[in-house]
Amino acid sequence: MLVLGLETSCDETGVALFDTERGLIGQALHSQVDLHAVYGGVVPEIASRDHIRALLPLIQGVLDEAGIERPDAIAYTAGPGLVGALMVGGGLACGLGLAWNRPVIPIHHMEGHLLAPMLEDDAPAFPFLALLVSGGHTLLVWVQELGDYRVLGSTLDDAVGEAFDKTAKLLGLPYPGGPALAALATQGNDEACKLPRPMLHRDGFDFSFSGLKTAVMLQVREAEAQRNLDAVRADIAASFQRAAVDTLVGRTLKAAKYERAERIVVAGGVGANTLLREELAAQFEGRVFYPRLEYCTDNGAMIAVAGALRLADARKPATIQAMARWSLDSLTPPQSE
Ligand code: KG4
Ligand code: ZN
Numbered sequence: 001m002l003v004l005g006l007e008t009s010c011d012e013t014g015v016a017l018f019d020t021e022r023g024l025i026g027q028a029l030h031s032q033v034d035l036h037a038v039y040g041g042v043v044p045e046i047a048s049r050d051h052i053r054a055l056l057p058l059i060q061g062v063l064d065e066a067g068i069e070r071p072d073a074i075a076y077t078a079g080p081g082l083v084g085a086l087m088v089g090g091g092l093a094c095g096l097g098l099a100w101n102r103p104v105i106p107i108h109h110m111e112g113h114l115l116a117p118m119l120e121d122d123a124p125a126f127p128f129l130a131l132l133v134s135g136g137h138t139l140l141v142w143v144q145e146l147g148d149y150r151v152l153g154s155t156l157d158d159a160v161g162e163a164f165d166k167t168a169k170l171l172g173l174p175y176p177g178g179p180a181l182a183a184l185a186t187q188g189n190d191e192a193c194k195l196p197r198p199m200l201h202r203d204g205f206d207f208s209f210s211g212l213k214t215a216v217m218l219q220v221r222e223a224e225a226q227r228n229l230d231a232v233r234a235d236i237a238a239s240f241q242r243a244a245v246d247t248l249v250g251r252t253l254k255a256a257k258y259e260r261a262e263r264i265v266v267a268g269g270v271g272a273n274t275l276l277r278e279e280l281a282a283q284f285e286g287r288v289f290y291p292r293l294e295y296c297t298d299n300g301a302m303i304a305v306a307g308a309l310r311l312a313d314a315r316k317p318a319t320i321q322a323m324a325r326w327s328l329d330s331l332t333p334p335q336s337e
Contacts, residue, residue: 001311004062004071004096005304006055008089009081009109010135011035011042013054014300015062017071018308024119026066027301029294030054037175041165048084055092070100073314075307078106079323080136086322097317105307105314106321110137110328111149112302113267116291119305124289129261131252133276134268135161135176138207138248139328140255143265146309147333152255153205160244161270163209167240170220171233181237182273188238193219195243200250205258207251209244216240241275249279262286272296310334 002025007014016027032050036042063069076093079086090106097104114130117123126146132139138155158166161178168177173184195215198208219236223229248270256264263286270276272293281288295301312334 001073001308002068002071003105003304003307003311004059004074005107005300005302005307006059006074006076006089006093007109007112007298007300007303008051008055008085009077009079010085010298011047012298013051013058014298014303015055015058016300016304017062017066017068018301018304020308020311024301024304026062027299027304028058028062029299030058033176040169040175042082044082044084047082048088051085051088055088059092059096070102073103073105073307073311074317075105075107075303075310077109077112077303078321079109079326081109081324083322083324086324087320090320090322094317094320102317103314104317105310107303107306107310108326108328108331110134110139110268111331112306114141114143114265115146115306115309116267116295116299116302117265117289118309119291119295119301120289122289124263124265124287127261128263128265128289129252129256129259130265130267131248131271132268133160133248133266133270135159135165137268138209140205140252141328142259145333147331149328149331151327151329152259153207153251155207155209157208157210158213160207160209160248161268163213163244164270166213167216167237170217171237178270178273182241182275184234185238185241185275188234188236190238190242192232192235193239195219195239197243197246197250200247205251205255207247209247212240212243212247241273245273245275245279248276249283252280253283256284256286263289265289267291267296269297
């Protein structure tokens with residue numbers, strides 16, 4: 001079976017073709033980063049318009065390159081995300097479904113992220129603990145099996161990717177800030193600034209990053225007042241990254257112990273962070289699985305593979321699903337309607 005996957009929940013237009021026999025056979029990604037960079041963050045209306053421009057030519061290109069006329073099913077991100085952007089992907093998926101007489105499969109964006117390691121030869125077996133860290137989410141999820149998810153903890157305020165982006169902005173780095181901040185951090189001393197490790201000693205598995213963000217802001221203001229921000233920018237970046245990673249690793253190891261996890265999956269954009277990868281691998285006794293870097297950030301391949309695993313959910317393209325908010329807990333294993 002051939003599944004076309006469409007991702008349009010935020011600022012990347014992703015398209016991929018997954019063959020249940022052969023694996024991933026084609027993909028294309030169009031990033032909107034340049035369009036939003038001038039505004040310092042994603043502008044929803046601009047995102048929707050650009051998805052409209054990019055999506056159809058990307059689909060045509062992927063199908064042509066693979067020599068495929070029409071896939072057997074179309075999976076699309078149905079949420080959570082920017083509703084206008086989601087409507088573009090959902091609308092086109094349903095339109096093509098009607099034209100081609102093919103079913104559609106609505107996919108939860110975060111389920112796409114947590115299934116991204118399934119694209120690798122060395123895929124994790126269920127059950128596993130998933131740390132999902134992106135620009136909009138920070139979640140610790142117990143994954144019993146496909147579609148059986150228990151959210152153990154989430155952020156009480158900012159997502160960790162958002163904290164990276166906002167800190168990067170304070171330091172005068174370009175959007176999106178996460179990769180730029182991580183690069184600057186390699187030149188700094190991560191013990192130079194005293195920053196809090198929020199929630200590390202609290203009960204439960206929730207996260208909070210707004211206190212860390214405020215602490216960084218105070219350091220930046222102080223450096224600005226003393227006119228030496230340039231001299232300490234790398235130190236602040238390194239200290240922030242260390243505090244954020246310590247917090248993520250601490251909470252994740254605690255949850256892993258509580259659930260007696262043998263495997264941890266780290267996914268989502270912040271999963272591309274090298275320090276996070278190194279620290280978790282060094283401190284966890286079991287195995288840590290990561291998708292390759294290009295599948296950490298938003299992409300069509302993770303939606304196509306999720307669709308292939310959820311073929312039983314395929315339905316007539318009668319209604320477009322687009323949900324700005326959608327809890328991962330509410331998902332169920334694949335089932336025919
Ligand atoms: O999963 P993703 O591509 O989009 C969302 O669904 O949000 O994640 C994007 C987030 C951004 O906040 C970006 O700054 C962050 O992932 N990010 C990183 C790194 N690469 C991307 N954060 C820290 N270190 C990185 N290397
Ligand atoms: Zn994402």
